[in-house]
Amino acid sequence: MFLTFAVNVPMNEALVATAVPDDIASAGDIWRAYSDRWKLWNEVRAIGSGAALASAGIGAASSGMLRLPPHSSIA
Template sequence: MPSTSYARKTCIRCINETSHGTHPTSRSRKAPALWFAAAAVVYLVFGLLLTFTVNVPMKETLAAIAVPHDIETAGSIRRDYSERWQFLNQVRE
């Protein structure tokens, strides 16, 4: 069985290597983190791009339409708007 001082030196060496990025496991953890960060940036950029270029203008167009008094006209407006809105909202998510 190794002596206590050997085990302690080994433990301290692992801590130092991990904190300085020289330990093998510290390098192997960086790659997935970078991929995750890159995916988050892509998701954020394209989500915002789609929101500002498509979803917001669609909502502004819908807000500009006068509220109809009859149910048939309201249903027609909803059908025309809803399908495209739902598709683009799913793409954005």
């Protein structure tokens, strides 16, 4: 969540405040300048979220929280 509020939200707010140019080439320049940095930080957030999920799963598994019920045979 820190990266979202520290990086992506301010970038989104700056983009919203940017005047939309009349010509498509200028609009494309603005988008390219914005999107490369935004995508980088979005990937960092995704990797961090995946690592946090994996850590939580490993912690739960190693603590015995994820015990499977015993198998029952059907007669």
